[in-house]
Amino acid sequence: MAERDLLIAGVRLIDPASGLDRPGALLVRDGRIAALGAEVTAPEGAKILDAPAGAVLCPGLVDMRAALGEPGAEYRETIASAAEAAAAGGITTLVALPDTSPAIDDPALVRLLRARGEETGSLTILPYGAVTRGCRGETLAELGLLAEAGAVAFTDGARAVGPARLMRTALAYAAGFGMRIVQHPEEPSLAAGGAATSGALATRLGLPGIPAAAEAIQVARDIRLAALTGGAVHFAHVSTAEALGLIRRAKAEGLAVTCDTAPPYFDLNETAIGAFRTYAKLSPPLRAEADRQAVAAALADGTIDAVASDHQPRDADDKRLPFAQAAPGGAGLATLLAVTLAQVHGNGLDLSAALALLTCRPAALLGIAAGRLAPGAPADLCLFQPERAWRVEAGALPGKARNTPFDGRALEGMVLGTWKAGRRVYAGPGRAIR
């Protein structure tokens, strides 16, 4: 028996892909968007949800970079726990990093991850394939077979593809399948052993530094290799002014160069590590304030194509260590939207532009059919109240990973509901999922 129709009424509809931004309602039928707009009314027998005043209904978020604990580190995060956190964050499509154990370097593993996503019923999981076997940076993985199985792009995850010759081959070969290489932009030998951005703070704390230029050096090389091969390169979690300047110029030259960043890099600076606060230890490391400002500016001017959660689940034992020994990475699913909205509230970023960075732009970049409010499209939806305030409490975060660098941060913008293919998978804070 088909489910009852659902009308979500009294919302501000924002679909960044089509430029739609107006009050109205959206009708869900058989898991798909049947109609949307100001004149849409409830058919007979439909269930009606009247949204609270000021609420925005937008496409379910597309998170183009998140690490899952599965397979191999289930003590940190399972797919089920990640799906719970994603739903609470308004995320309905997630692109998973392949540097798991085992690495996603085999077509069967790509299919497995996609199937495991479907089992959650709330989250589409699209895997990245590994660039190299085992993400070890030595020999090329079977990129064609991985693509055929449904990998959306290739990356070695938290590890940069180091040797120039290997990167050249990967870019050229992947281009033959119309696929991108996603690079962790950090020159490996300059970054080796580092724990914080080089500078007065790292010097004061006696922590081994990673120069900000390690990012620009990798980006500069890979832009040249993209030009040489005709391949497409995407730089993940870009965090420095210098690298953004190089990317901006490459785009102006018409090269197939794109990039994303993650909320910590436009919301926090290096001072968040305070006196050895390991929850703010990230990779790349948090940067100087001037770099943070440059990342925020690049969100507004379009240089940055997407904002990803860069979710890296860690458990307490990974973090309760001396700083240089603690594992880098922060949980990011539940805070992705609200921290991005801080740029809207506090920095003049256009709301629709902010949502584009979280929906249609990453989807278009990776060729994913998601991130749009269009009649006939699956009803993957996120309902949120942009002004509603809350405070991040690490211990109260949904899911299993509590390693947020934003603990204690006051935010505005709360997810009230998430729908996956028309089914409600998150019903707002403090309520059970219906």
Next chain:
Amino acid sequence: MPLRHLLAIEGMHPHDIGQLLDLAESYVLLNRSGKTQRDLLRGRTLINLFFEDSTRTRTSFELAGKRLGADVINMSVATSSVNKGETLLDTAATLNAMHCDLLVVRHAQSGAPDLLAQKVEAAVINAGDGTHEHPTQALLDALTIRRRKGRLAGLTVAICGDIAHSRVARSNIHLLTAMGSRVRVVGPPTLMPAEIEAFGVERHHDMDAGLDGADIVMMLRLQRERMGDGGLVPSAREFFRFWGLDAARLARARPDALVMHPGPMNRGVEIDSAVADDPLRSVIREQVEMGVAVRMAVLDTLSRGGANG
């Protein structure tokens, strides 16, 4: 304000530093008189928790504790369960169960004593953490200088060698600049930490210029692993040629300039034996004596200021 732990010199008020030095001064006299003060820490337990070998610092704390009457226990990595995968925080729980009052920690990782201080009930004394700080070394250096020169303010102190990897340099920079000394750091560019000028110091790569007119020449130990393959300087002989302290170079400093070294020395690498052993210029052995007095002052102060006091 009572001092709860001694984790770093950074952030300490000059008044508190001065008080610690005054108290240490009185312990110098007491130690020289051959008397002890065995009742001050009677019944208190001091644990020396050393994750890195250091006979000199450990012995100095042990002696300081015993002279004040504390029960002193030495735990070193080789004999503890820390080698068997026990985490730093498991160790903290164990120490709490033992009702340790004063915990002296040496660790190869910057920030390890801060982490322990969050979890243990004892007053924590940082005896050197990674490349972060070594506060009692800076205090004993300051006491040595103050006793010889009568003051710290206005003196020019040249800290020479591997600044980048030196916790001694960092603690000394914080202490000396707080007390009004002019600090220079001298060494090859590859052994300078990033943005060191932000600490209010002058940076010199030329040793002669760095030593010019200095009142104090403080040499640092250069670890063998900084040289040669993958290292930051090509060889020991090249380092000594350009940044080693010999009599000719010392002549650049003031005629009454003092030579210091936190030990252990690499003779012929950063310092020439003739200079290191010159009784008129070198105060290296005196530094060791001051170390015991300073550590007595620190233990005394913490045992009164901490939660256990």
